[in-house]
Amino acid sequence: MNYRQASWDRKTDNSEEVNEPLLSEKRTQTVTYDVDLPDELVRDELTLPEPAEPEVASHYTRLSQMTYSVEHGPYPLGSCTMKYNPKFIEDVAALENGAIHPDRPDEYAQGTLAVLYGLQNYLAEIGGMETATLQPPAGAAGEFTGLLVARAYHRSNGEDGERREVIVPSSAHGTNFASAAMAGYDVVELPSDEDGRVPVDALEEAVYDSTAALMLTNPNTVGVFERDIEEIAEIVHDAGGLLYYDGANLNALLGRARPGDMGFDIMHYNVHKTFASPHGGGGPGAGPIGVVEELTEFLPDPHVRETEDGSFEFYEPAESIGKVHGFHGNWLVLLKTYAYISRLGDGGLKDTSAMAVLNANYLASQIDLDIPYGPFHHEFVASAGDVDAAEFAKGMLDEGVHPPTTKWPEIVDEALMTEPTEALSKDQLDVLAAAFAATDRKTTEELSETPTTTAAARIDQLSAARNPRLSWRDVEGHDE
């Protein structure tokens, strides 16, 4: 593999060679004002870059060329589900009639409401839930929303003061812990079993009448299915708690199993993972939550329903938690999700999980590293053994692929959490396997000199944190 990332080395007037200069190093303009406002309300001046459009186009094209994406090659970030994003969904999102203002009265937004209602139903079917709210703008926002729903439910039972704890397995996504804390809960961490699963006996001890909810993903973060899920659900429900499903790994189960059928009461969907809306360098995503029937009255305001005459309307659920987004969430992402699910249909959705699981198992069979937990579904966690996983990752960059998620979950030493998704062909999986092997052959010394094929050589992240320089005002030698 000879992939070498583009870099743009240019000398600026006043400094050493740098990659593509900052916009502010090319040209800035300071403007002053003559506006019809009292002086004390007006700023003295504003300084911002002032590039001409050809310079804007050139700048951002160069920046794009210094950015690795799904279409450059394998991007096997475990739990992140980086897969191919169909192009047509962008055209759907660009349709002019979709770009309306969020304060339009229902009767003038019937098309948008129809899509929202359709997507609510699609997601409810796929998750085995009663309905879904589309308002949370990301997966973590979905977790927070789900826990607010749980809290409202316990409050309605007069139990809010008593149910103070949310149980989270040690291997869970960091967002689970943070979301529980944001919703005002104490977090009880549950260690993993020797097979990577939730230990039922330890769970029995942890669950009591103070338990508000247990948060779980299934398959869990080592890719292993929680086979005792029915028993787990019974334990939590018997104690009066709710079972929350973290949808980060739903890609493994699409059409094969549904959280609602496993006993989960609340779930979030990472639609940007499972249904392939582009990740956009870190968002936007969307994190709808599905709930069972007895929780529907607590959903965020507003929710969409169909009226007798076949039109759609927003309404406020009777005991709504209120709002979790200023308007209706990340509409364009939701629209793309609707388009994606409509394109695939039942068969395509089922094939997605099948090929994702096949790809993960095949890739694992082609690499020599230790994989302590199995059988896994769509992702597996290999161990880099004596080698620092972060160093291993830098080495893999030089093989022309993106490395897996590193050092997480912590229950595997020097973890390399790998998720190829259904979108990689066998050839690409072989490329990835070869990258693992080539990196594994490198010595510690050799790894410390990587990466060399990327736009930037190894970056000193420690000094960035010790001496934070967070805007161009902080850049040394920067001409203000």
Next chain:
Amino acid sequence: MQRIQHDETDLSHDPDEPSPFAPQTPEDVEAMLSATGADSVEELFDVPEAVTFRGDFDIEAKSEYEVRSEIEGLLGRNADRTEFLGRGHYDHYVPSVVDYLSLRSEFLTSYTQYQPETSQGFLQALFEFQSMIVELTGLDVANCSMYDAATALGEAATLAARVRETSGSRVLVPETIRSERRSVLENHADGAELTVETYPLDAGNTDLEALSGLIDEDVVMVYAESPTARGAIEEKLSAIATLSDDHEAAFCLGSDPVALAVLKEPAAVGADIVIGDASVLGLSASYGMGLGLFAVKEAYLRQVPGRLVGTSETADGRRAYTLTLQTREQHIRKERATSNICTNQAWVALRTAIHIASLGATGLAALAEESLTQAAEAAARLDDVDGASAPVDDRHHFREFVARTERPATEVVDELADRGFLVHELGEFEIQVCVTETNSDAVDDLVAAVREVLV
């Protein structure tokens, strides 16, 4: 290439409907299965029979053309109306260059920049976004996005509680705050055991006397907006800042990047935190999709929620960019993180940065000046209509303003909608009108329609 023909007994596939986005050929599947030692894909699933799903969702697969046609048809049911809607969310024209550049696959289909060496371009773009917000607010630190203004406000309140040396439990917000924004704030406040209370305004400006009567040592944050949800430019920001300071409360200002191009920098009026919605540049109205702007003074740096991009050096001594101060974040700090935010609005931030770059300082200031004059002109013209007076608040306005009508607002709004125009209904006899370059051509027609309605 021949597509997979699945074995009918294999429940993981439907032989007629493979995923169009999974590239495996039948030969591949066979070879891969054989490498794993399994006879069928079915065998690779470790799902107990009792929870295996064998039903159907009844979602019919469609061709790309069919999906596009279906959605075009659905969205066609959104009535064709000229919107004069705002109240914190605005439709400005987005230059084509924003779409063409941001839709490059490298930006659109990349992930969070956890491997900085291979993500320099996006990191630099986010660093530049942060820098633009720093220039506009005058504050020291901006993060590279929250979801929207409402969630940013919620995060501001919990930050204010954390940075305070003494405990406190009250947050004060203006009575004109949108109810939706307040509701989001309350959900954040609830988990942090804070309560939200409103303070009154007087003719569109903060009622300082009332505010000073409400503020005490238990207040952790005072929030003000400029422009307000009614479009008025708040004139007493410095006084609010002083009052907050006297009680060790953080002063959080809500604004937006277009308004900030002309208004006094928040840092200069004493703001500790600025929140707002920056999608006003970069996205169309998009049914309320947002980009939470979040900036703070240096002292709050370690308590900032969300991602920060900083500069560093490579091993060979060159400037480079990386995510930094990640020990604040949920993936490291878990329940002690400053926020749960993980996926943010990075791509929208990129679009906003490109939009600002393509306007430049001159273009952004011109857009802001237009927002002042268009609102003033439209208000003056409505004021000339018999039965209407505008603006209701004797203040300077930005983009939008409130008008009083002699007929009940419900009737006015409904009849304007019948004539093709959407405006906000506020009080019993108040409507709100927002003007930007995307609807300014229709102001004549709106005024004529109001005249007809008010006859």
